[in-house]
Amino acid sequence: MKFGISLFFTEESIRPQVLAPELERRGFESVWSGEHSHIPEVLTSAPPASGMKRWYYEVMDPFVTLTAAAMATHTLKIGTGVCLIPQRDPIQTAKLVASIDQVSGGRFLFGVGNGWNRAEIENHGTVFATRHKRARESIEAMKAIWTQSKAEYHGEIVQFDPMMAWPKPMQNPFPPILVGGSFPYSARRAINYGTGWLPSTPNGKTDILEEIPRFRQMAAEAGRDPASLPITVWYPPRNLELMKKYRDAGVERVVFSVPSDPADVVMPHLDEIGGVMAGVS
Numbered sequence: 001m002k003f004g005i006s007l008f009f010t011e012e013s014i015r016p017q018v019l020a021p022e023l024e025r026r027g028f029e030s031v032w033s034g035e036h037s038h039i040p041e042v043l044t045s046a047p048p049a050s051g052m053k054r055w056y057y058e059v060m061d062p063f064v065t066l067t068a069a070a071m072a073t074h075t076l077k078i079g080t081g082v083c084l085i086p087q088r089d090p091i092q093t094a095k096l097v098a099s100i101d102q103v104s105g106g107r108f109l110f111g112v113g114n115g116w117n118r119a120e121i122e123n124h125g126t127v128f129a130t131r132h133k134r135a136r137e138s139i140e141a142m143k144a145i146w147t148q149s150k151a152e153y154h155g156e157i158v159q160f161d162p163m164m165a166w167p168k169p170m171q172n173p174f175p176p177i178l179v180g181g182s183f184p185y186s187a188r189r190a191i192n193y194g195t196g197w198l199p200s201t202p203n204g205k206t207d208i209l210e211e212i213p214r215f216r217q218m219a220a221e222a223g224r225d226p227a228s229l230p231i232t233v234w235y236p237p238r239n240l241e242l243m244k245k246y247r248d249a250g251v252e253r254v255v256f257s258v259p260s261d262p263a264d265v266v267m268p269h270l271d272e273i274g275g276v277m278a279g280v281s
Contacts, residue, residue, distance in 0.1 A: 001243070001246065001247040001251060001252065001253065001254060001280060002029035002030065002252060002253040002254075003027075003028050003029055003030075003253070003254055003255075003256070003273070003277050004028060004029055004030035004031065004032055004077075004079070004232075004253060004254070004255040004256070005019070005023055005028055005030075005031055005032065005255070005256055005257075005258055005270070005273070006031075006032035006033070006034065006081045006234075006235070006255050006256070006257055006258075007019075007032075007033070007034070007055075007257065007258050007259065007260050007266075008033065008034040008036075008053070008055035008056065008058070008059035008260045009033055009059060009060050009062075009065040009260070010055050010058040010059055010060060010260050011058065011060075012058070012260070012261070012262065013055070013260040013261060013262065013266075014261070014262055014263045014266045015068070016031070016033075016065040016066065016068040016069040016072070017068045017069065017071070017072040018072075018263060019031065019069070019263075019266065020068075020069035020070075020072045020073045020076055020078075021072050021073055021076075022267075022270065023073075023076055023270070024073045024074065024075060024076040026270060026274055027274075027277065028076065028277075029076070029077055029253065030076060030077035030078065030079055030109060030253070030255070031066070031069050031076060031077075031078055031079070032078075032079040032080065032081030032109075032111065032255055033059075033060075033062035033065050033066055033078075033079075033080060033081060034055075034056075034059055034062070034081055034082070035059065035061075035062045035080060035082065035083055035084050036056045036057060036059055036084070036117070036120065037084070037087055037120065037123075037124070038057060038120060038123070039052070039056050039057035039117070039120060040117075040119035040120055040123060042119065043117065043118075043119055044118045044119045045116060045117060045118040045119070047116075047117075048116065053260075055260035058260070059260075062080050062083065063080075063096050063100055066078040066079070066080070066100060066104075066108075067100055067103060067104070070100070070103065070104035070105075070107060071103075075107075076107070077107045077108070077109055078100070078104055078107055078108055078109065079108070079109030079110070079111050079178075080109070080110060080111045080112070081111045081180070081198075081234070081255065082111040082112050082113035082178075082180040082198065083110065083111060083112050083113070084113060084114070084115045084121075085112045085113070085114060085134075085135040085138050085139065086114055086115055086121055086124075086126045086131035086132075086134045086135050086138070087115065087120070087121055087124040087126060088124075088138070090137075090138035090139075090141045090142050090145075090158055091141075091145065091160065091163075091165065093138070093142060094141070094142040094145040094146060094165065095145075095165060095167075097110055097142065097146075097169065097174070097175060098145075098146060098166075098167045098168055098169045098174075099167060101169040101170045101171055101174075101175050102167050102169070102170050105170065106169075106170035106171045106175075108169075108171070108175045109175060109176050109178060110174075110175045110176060110177050110178065111178045111180055111198055111232075112135070112139065112177060112178070112179055112180065112194075113179075113180040113181055113186075113198075114131050114132055114135045114181065114189075115131060130157065132189070133155075133156065133157060134157045134158065135189075136189070136192065136193055137153070137155035137156070137157050137158040138158055139177060139193045139194075140153065140155070140158075140193060141153035141155070141158045141160070142174075143173075143174060145163075145165050146168055146169050146173060146174040147168075147173045147174065149164065150162045150163070150164060151163055151164075151165065176195050176196050177193070177194045177195045177196070178190075178194060178195070178196040178197065178198040178232055179193070179194035179196070179197060179198060180198035180199075180200060180234060181198075181199070181200060182199070182200055183199055183208075183211045183214075183215070184211075184214075184218070186198070186199060186200075187199070187211070187214075187215045187218055188218070190215075190229060191215075191218060191219050191222045191224050191229065192222075194229070195228070195229065196229055196230045196231070196232060196252070197215060197229055197230075197231050197232070198232045198234055199211065199215075199231065199232075199233060199234060200234045200235060201233060201234060201235055201236045201237075208231075208233050208236070208246075209245055209246070209249060212231060212249050212250075212251070215229075215231070216229075230252035230253070231250070231251050231252055231253075232251075232252060232253040232254070232255060233246055233251055233253070233254045233255070234255050235255065235256065235257045236254060236256070238256060238272060238273060238276050239276070240276050240279040240280065243276055243279070243280045244279075244280060247280055256269075256273050258270070258273075
């Protein structure tokens, strides 16, 4: 089982070019960056159960910070955790994904999500009620851009005539598309258009172990090979026995959260998580 670290890189947090080589040295597989374009002052939807964090509106663009992380490492994978697809233009995002995959040497993991913040999403001109359809069409359109020399896409929301766009991703046919969110909705979306599932475990309240067999059954019923949809557990408790259960259940990767703080605060968290990692192997 592989281990990753996720945070929201800000002006005040540990820099990606500092954290990434430290993770690589300690045996972590990946580093992940969250995303919010902004946080409207007046919210029209409830914040996450963990509450509103200052780094939601302070976070830098993940494609920039992850590029910095890639340039400071050799083998560490870099991932969006998660990229808010309904808020992004699919043509430009396809180019961003392909570009970062190229400059990182094929180390990019494309974690995607559909967002919870209605006001933020609607500020981008996206209709909140149809954001899931927009996200699906955007992913389908990006796949066409990545794999075709003259791509075109005609959905209900996303549409473009034949076009040429390079670079193509280094990974063939494209980087892993890991669909995040809660069960069962994100599971359905992962089976529909993803290449992996990124289930969340908010505050440790959701037992993903119980949902793994159900997810694999759903995949099989939909005609997908469950083995072709690896699972990345997101933000679980730092519990050794739980990690062993995830390992035995065939989870591919576990990603832990650390605070968006300076290095002197973050490093002790890496020490603690490293102890859990050592106990699993």
